[in-house]
Amino acid sequence: MFDKFSLKLSDEEKLHKEQQISKLRERYKDYKDPWGFDVEKVVDAFNLIYPVYKKYFRIRVFGAENIEDKPYIFASNHTGQIPIDGMMITIALAMEVDKPRVLHSMVDSFLAGFPFLGSLTAQTGSILGDRGNCKWLLDQGESILVFPEGMKGITKSTHEFYDTRKFSNGFFRIALGEKTPIVPITVVGAEEMFPFVYHAKKLGKMFGLPTLPLTANLFPLPSPIDIYIGKPYEVPDDLSVDAQDKDIREHVYKIEKQINAQLLKGLKDRRPFFDEIRIPLADKFLKRRKNE
Amino acid sequence: MNKPKKILIIGIAGGLAQITSRVILGNDPTVQIYGIDNRKPPEVDIKGLTCIKMRYSRGNFEKLFREHEFDVVYHLGRMSHSTIGSNDLSKRLELSVMGTNRILDLSLRFNIKKLIILSTFHVYGALPDNSIFLNEEDPLRASIKHSELRDVVEMDQICTNWMWKYQDTMSTIVLRPCNIIGSQISNTMSKYLTSSYAIRPIDYNPVFQFIHEFDMATVLARACTDLPTGIYNVATDDFISLNEALDIVGSKGIPFPISVAAPLNQLLKKVNLDIPTYLIDYLKNSCLISNSSLKKHLGEDFYRFKIDQALNLLKI
Numbered sequence: 001m002f003d004k005f006s007l008k009l010s011d012e013e014k015l016h017k018e019q020q021i022s023k024l025r026e027r028y029k030d031y032k033d034p035w036g037f038d039v040e041k042v043v044d045a046f047n048l049i050y051p052v053y054k055k056y057f058r059i060r061v062f063g064a065e066n067i068e069d070k071p072y073i074f075a076s077n078h079t080g081q082i083p084i085d086g087m088m089i090t091i092a093l094a095m096e097v098d099k100p101r102v103l104h105s106m107v108d109s110f111l112a113g114f115p116f117l118g119s120l121t122a123q124t125g126s127i128l129g130d131r132g133n134c135k136w137l138l139d140q141g142e143s144i145l146v147f148p149e150g151m152k153g154i155t156k157s158t159h160e161f162y163d164t165r166k167f168s169n170g171f172f173r174i175a176l177g178e179k180t181p182i183v184p185i186t187v188v189g190a191e192e193m194f195p196f197v198y199h200a201k202k203l204g205k206m207f208g209l210p211t212l213p214l215t216a217n218l219f220p221l222p223s224p225i226d227i228y229i230g231k232p233y234e235v236p237d238d239l240s241v242d243a244q245d246k247d248i249r250e251h252v253y254k255i256e257k258q259i260n261a262q263l264l265k266g267l268k269d270r271r272p273f274f275d276e277i278r279i280p281l282a283d284k285f286l287k288r289r290k291n292e
Numbered sequence: 293m294n295k296p297k298k299i300l301i302i303g304i305a306g307g308l309a310q311i312t313s314r315v316i317l318g319n320d321p322t323v324q325i326y327g328i329d330n331r332k333p334p335e336v337d338i339k340g341l342t343c344i345k346m347r348y349s350r351g352n353f354e355k356l357f358r359e360h361e362f363d364v365v366y367h368l369g370r371m372s373h374s375t376i377g378s379n380d381l382s383k384r385l386e387l388s389v390m391g392t393n394r395i396l397d398l399s400l401r402f403n404i405k406k407l408i409i410l411s412t413f414h415v416y417g418a419l420p421d422n423s424i425f426l427n428e429e430d431p432l433r434a435s436i437k438h439s440e441l442r443d444v445v446e447m448d449q450i451c452t453n454w455m456w457k458y459q460d461t462m463s464t465i466v467l468r469p470c471n472i473i474g475s476q477i478s479n480t481m482s483k484y485l486t487s488s489y490a491i492r493p494i495d496y497n498p499v500f501q502f503i504h505e506f507d508m509a510t511v512l513a514r515a516c517t518d519l520p521t522g523i524y525n526v527a528t529d530d531f532i533s534l535n536e537a538l539d540i541v542g543s544k545g546i547p548f549p550i551s552v553a554a555p556l557n558q559l560l561k562k563v564n565l566d567i568p569t570y571l572i573d574y575l576k577n578s579c580l581i582s583n584s585s586l587k588k589h590l591g592e593d594f595y596r597f598k599i600d601q602a603l604n605l606l607k608i
Contacts, residue, residue, distance in 0.1 A: 034424045034499050034580050036533045113420030113577065115495035115551035123497070132423035 007051040017050055020095050035122040042102050042124050053091045056222050061096040063229035069099035071138050072183045073175050074145045077164050077259050078153025080190035089145060089185055092227050103145040104137050131174055138178045146171040155199050155211045161191040167256045169248045177241040181232035184258040188266030193220035224271040228262040296363035298324045303369025304343050305329035307477035311509040313341050348391040357402040364516050365399050367409045384443045392447050396454045400462060407464045408515045411448040413581050418573040425582035428523040438570040452523055459521050469526035470581055473602055474505025485541045486606055492545030497535050498578040501527040504602035507595040519589050525581040530599040540603040550575050
């Protein structure tokens with residue numbers, strides 16, 4: 001009965017994972033970056049998280065065919081109270097596309113300077129969100145993952161779930177400077193990992209944290225997650241990187257609109273998860289009582 | 293500029309200054325080099341190099357300028373900021389800041405054609421929000437967090453201000469090298485990498501740039517003829533994580549969480565056994581510099597040793 005929720009991968013899934021990992025090893029065998037990227041650390045992380053990705057969150061990816069083997073800026077909505085959405089998008093782009101890659105997520109200096117975690121995130125490809133850093137990576141043919149909503153995107157209380165915050169313009173200026181297409185990504189389902197949340201921002205600040213999410217559950221619930229990969233948005237050739245905000249805004253709004261459209265579709269098509277959990281748990285509970 | 297005939301090297305007791313004088317004399321044996329230092333002069337016999345023990349604050353320092361009509365002055369005599377103690381800071385401020393001011397003043401008065409100053413990449417500071425490959429235009433933030441580094445930043449700023457102010461009279465070059473390593477120089481980084489008691493951080497693994505002492509000396513020598521007035525970061529294209537660097541050198545080190553080093557250091561300070569706190573930051577955060585300005589003038593392959601080669605040479 002619990003096989004449905006087992007984290008054990010099928011033979012086919014294991015084979016697929018190994019094939020994708022060997023492609024990644026080949027791609028990154030000579031790659032070296034100034035943050036200490038280590039493909040073996042990435043492989044270790046994928047080996048650990050892929051079963052969770054596949055079996056716990058049962059992630060479905062739509063639109064993987066939109067991705068070619070070239071650098072992109074992936075711009076996603078931010079969902080969930082922990083940056084698990086970034087981790088899942090990274091695995092999706094490594095495991096579900098023909099030419100896998102390790103996405104470089106942008107992290108805050110708070111995380112980058114954190115003992116152990118800062119070093120681990122750097123070794124697995126995450127870097128401090130900084131224009132110079134993004135430019136360097138794109139010049140090397142790497143792709144980056146940005147959350148244009150910023151920290152505000154993951155500091156939503158229950159009543160604000162799935163509301164997208166105003167997108168910043170910075171990522172679009174980077175794309176303009178590097179002439180890199182932007183891929184709109186939408187993650188649906190991650191908000192329900194922590195269904196009841198209150199953000200104690202003032203309390204968080206007392207501890208030097210950007211916020212302090214108070215949740216009913218400490219461990220993320222197995223909410224089924226869907227990732228929608230939109231068609232790449234080509235940046236205009238005739239717009240300068242130093243263009244006025246209003247000119248940039250027009251394009252950022254189009255990307256924001258695309259992400260929201262994907263979000264609406266995703267919410268209509270999303271899978272329920274409470275029933276799936278309650279039925280087998282109830283069966284087991286009833287059976288045990290019967291035996292007693 | 294044309295090949296110089298007479299050169300003054302300040303700080304000749306240092307290993308880098310001696311290698312530089314060898315490189316200059318190797319390129320042109322006819323040049324005359326005067327090396328001065330307030331420390332004991334080196335016991336080396338290099339044809340063309342005359343070493344004198346002298347303090348910059350004394351009158352005979354000015355006499356030296358007056359008597360010798362130097363073409364080029366190398367200021368490699370900045371007092372190391374890696375030592376400890378608050379008394380030491382006042383000495384460093386006197387030597388690095390006041391001494392440098394005197395060198396600049398004398399160079400201007402005695403019509404020196406070129407003044408080459410060795411600063412350090414430490415002026416940028418090792419901060420968690422550092423962008424990679426800092427340019428010469430990036431702000432010097434070292435002393436914001438660590439006031440004990442104000443002599444280093446102050447000296448650099450005095451030199452750069454001077455450089456632009458008198459650019460029509462004298463060509464001034466400020467070099468900001470990354471970590472210089474080699475068997476002939478005894479700086480903090482070379483000692484750290486080769487020490488059996490080096491702290492090996494377990495909670496951080498910053499990325500470093502290293503340049504071999506010979507390559508640095510070559511850059512200094514070429515600065516005389518190939519570099520125009522300006523500030524230049526000096527680093528190779530390579531970079532390496534600290535743990536990898538320690539592995540190459542063969543240093544096992546002592547695994548230690550750097551995140552507890554700062555509070556521990558506060559306790560050690562009470563018994564005068566502390567280490568410079570800014571060094572702890574360099575074991576936590578990367579501070580990488582861009583060499584693009586230097587490459588424009590010295591070409592793509594201005595260095596001979598890659599990082600792994602330079603680290604391997606430390607074992608000798």
